Amino acid sequence: xxxxxxxVVAITGAAQGLGLAMATRFxxxxxxxxxxxxxxxxxxxxxxxxxxxxxxxxxxxxVDVTDSAQVNAWIDGVTDALGRLDVLVNNAGIIxxxxxxxxxxxxxHAVIDVSLTGGFHCARAAFxxxxxxxxxxxxxxxSMSWRGNFGQTNYVAxxxxxxxxxxxxxxxxxxxxxxxxxxxxxxxxxxxxxxMNGPARDKLTNKIPMRxxxxxxxxxxxxxxxxxxxAGYITGIVLDVDGGxxxxxxxx
Ligand SMILES: NC(=O)c1ccc[n+]([C@@H]2O[C@H](COP(=O)([O-])OP(=O)(O)OC[C@H]3O[C@@H](n4cnc5c(N)ncnc54)[C@H](O)[C@@H]3O)[C@@H](O)[C@H]2O)c1
Numbered sequence: 001x002x003x004x005x006x007x008v009v010a011i012t013g014a015a016q017g018l019g020l021a022m023a024t025r026f027x028x029x030x031x032x033x034x035x036x037x038x039x040x041x042x043x044x045x046x047x048x049x050x051x052x053x054x055x056x057x058x059x060x061x062x063v064d065v066t067d068s069a070q071v072n073a074w075i076d077g078v079t080d081a082l083g084r085l086d087v088l089v090n091n092a093g094i095i096x097x098x099x100x101x102x103x104x105x106x107x108x109h110a111v112i113d114v115s116l117t118g119g120f121h122c123a124r125a126a127f128x129x130x131x132x133x134x135x136x137x138x139x140x141x142x143s144m145s146w147r148g149n150f151g152q153t154n155y156v157a158x159x160x161x162x163x164x165x166x167x168x169x170x171x172x173x174x175x176x177x178x179x180x181x182x183x184x185x186x187x188x189x190x191x192x193x194x195x196m197n198g199p200a201r202d203k204l205t206n207k208i209p210m211r212x213x214x215x216x217x218x219x220x221x222x223x224x225x226x227x228x229x230x231a232g233y234i235t236g237i238v239l240d241v242d243g244g245x246x247x248x249x250x251x252x
Pocket of ligand 1: 012013014015016017018019036037038039042063064065066091092093094114115118141142143144184185186187188189190191192193
């Protein structure tokens with residue numbers, strides 16, 4: 001029996017990168033996956049790759065996580081159509097990097113709205129159905145940057161916010177069978193990383209003790225564990241999946 005058989009897993013930002021890798025992994029483990037993304041074209045393409053790879057059920061919804069009405073309609077639609085909601089993966093996130101004096105109001109709000117407020121919208125919507133089931137797993141995406149990172153005031157604030165939100169969701173969910181955990185990826189090969197400028201990326205890669213970037217599958221592995229029934233006594237943690245970069249010094 002596949003461990004996610006009968007489980008419904010909802011993932012935001014699922015059209016590419018880590019979101020799609022996780023959708024693929026959960027589907028391979030028997031879950032019915034609800035993929036949400038703001039990018040309709042990429043979402044259609046993602047659904048195609050899932051259909052080709054797996055004989056399993058999935059649905060796609062165009063959802064902008066910054067819009068709470070769209071999020072509520074998505075979660076209602078998923079629970080109505082699929083009967084339950086076992087796992088929420090708050091994965092959607094964007095970067096708009098700059099030094100603090102050069103971050104515009106738009107760049108501040110865009111990053112906070114997608115990466116933090118979007119996660120809140122989804123968690124709030126998911127809590128009701130999860131409480132009614134007496135079971136739920138919420139996995140939200142922080143970043144190795146949450147401890148602070150040059151040129152990322154907006155992103156760091158959002159990703160540190162995810163840590164605080166996760167720890168509080170963990171407290172409120174514990175008596176209802178709901179766990180909440182965060183994943184803090186290091187440098188993982190996705191379109192987001194590709195959008196980082198080359199020299200900055202190379203400098204960071206050189207600081208990874210394992211000397212190489214991660215694969216989306218490395219993150220999917222961590223998410224599939226944290227969201228599993230077996231991880232039921234783990235809540236409120238931040239799991240670093242980063243080749244050791246968050247340890248600190250990598251002077252050799
Ligand atoms: N790739 C890395 O190295 C890395 C490192 C640390 C943290 N992360 C985090 O992991 C998550 C996934 O990153 P990724 O590298 O796969 O990014 P990505 O840019 O490849 O994919 C992000 C997805 O989110 C979607 N999205 C953007 N705005 C949205 C919105 N308003 N509503 C719904 N969907 C929206 C995009 O369309 C895209 O499909 C993000 O939260 C990111 O901050 C990534």
